[in-house]
Amino acid sequence: MAWWMALLLVLAPWLPGVHTCLFCFGPAIQRTRLCQDITGAPVSDPRHRQCLEALVQAAVPLASVTVGSKQREALREIIMDALHFLEQQKNMKPFEVSLQEAVNIIWAKLSQLEEAPACVPPCGYQPAARVFQCATCRLVDCHFPLDCPVQDVWAHAGEAITLRCDVPFDTPSDLPVTWMFAKDLRTQDLAVFDELQESVEGPLSLTLQEPIPGTVACCLGVLSEPLVRKYFYLNVSGGGVEAEQGLQAQFGAVLRWPEGRTPLHHMASLGLGLALGFMALVLLLL
Numbered sequence: 036m037a038w039w040m041a042l043l044l045v046l047a048p049w050l051p052g053v054h055t056c057l058f059c060f061g062p063a064i065q066r067t068r069l070c071q072d073i074t075g076a077p078v079s080d081p082r083h084r085q086c087l088e089a090l091v092q093a094a095v096p097l098a099s100v101t102v103g104s105k106q107r108e109a110l111r112e113i114i115m116d117a118l119h120f121l122e123q124q125k126n127m128k129p130f131e132v133s134l135q136e137a138v139n140i141i142w143a144k145l146s147q148l149e150e151a152p153a154c155v156p157p158c159g160y161q162p163a164a165r166v167f168q169c170a171t172c173r174l175v176d177c178h179f180p181l182d183c184p185v186q187d188v189w190a191h192a193g194e195a196i197t198l199r200c201d202v203p204f205d206t207p208s209d210l211p212v213t214w215m216f217a218k219d220l221r222t223q224d225l226a227v228f229d230e231l232q233e234s235v236e237g238p239l240s241l242t243l244q245e246p247i248p249g250t251v252a253c254c255l256g257v258l259s260e261p262l263v264r265k266y267f268y269l270n271v272s273g274g275g276v277e278a279e280q281g282l283q284a285q286f287g288a289v290l291r292w293p294e295g296r297t298p299l300h301h302m303a304s305l306g307l308g309l310a311l312g313f314m315a316l317v318l319l320l321l
């Protein structure tokens with residue numbers, strides 16, 4: 036325990052809050068023992084302190100290193116090998132020399148590790164892009180919100196439109212997709228969306244036969260742990276909309292409703308507004 040404390044006391048003034056890969060793995064006692072081995076001096080000896088400081092300094096450039104989270108174990112092995120190398124070299128050459136060699140070997144091996152894909156802005160949880168960061172000795176994720184900005188989609192009433200919930204980064208395959216709709220609103224407030232159970236076409240796309248104004252949202256992944264949520268505001272122009280909007284104000288608009296634009300094939304939630312209009316039309320004709 037005393038070694039630990041001594042080491043922390045030695046290191047703290049040097050690099051406040053900054054670790055380097057050399058100190059992310061293995062117990063501190065290991066480094067202390069390493070310096071004891073190399074110097075042959077007790078911990079209280081200034082040479083011991085110098086050894087630790089040399090280790091810290093040699094490792095400073097490594098603080099900038101990040102590796103893909105899947106490479107964390109490989110990185111650990113590289114570092115442990117380097118420390119082992121130092122121990123083996125202790126009676127063969129000056130410590131500074133073997134230390135530089137060890138760091139060079141680390142860099143050479145690091146360059147062979149596979150890089151994690153970069154974070155793709157501006158949204159989504161991107162598990163493949165997660166990295167292990169030497170500066171903090173931690174796994175770090177992209178700092179993006181789950182919610183993507185609302186995209187404006189211009190559509191014509193009566194003309195089918197297909198929305199896609201795919202994303203420009205790697206995701207686990209076979210994720211569930213949930214489609215939702217908020218009629219008339221341009222919003223990201225999940226509380227005002229209705230879930231669309233039916234009419235999910237492919238795994239990642241939704242085709243609306245007769246788009247009506249409002250925001251369609253898709254949620255990729257299980258609802259409790261989504262990877263991303265995309266929002267499409269449908270800006271619908273054309274007769275169908277005018278007819279639907281006119282319907283509320285005046286029945287005259289309903290009579291000019293274009294032929295063949297019945298809402299029979301609509302999904303329940305999406306078509307609700309139009310369906311009501313259709314019922315009104317039927318009543319009117321009766």
Ligand SMILES: *[C@@H]1O[C@H](CO)[C@@H](O)[C@H](O)[C@H]1NC(C)=O
Pocket residue numbers: 221270
């Ligand atoms: C819909 O699009 C038109 C034409 O680009 C635009 O003038 C209008 O402001 C848009 N409506 C909304 C609610 O964004």
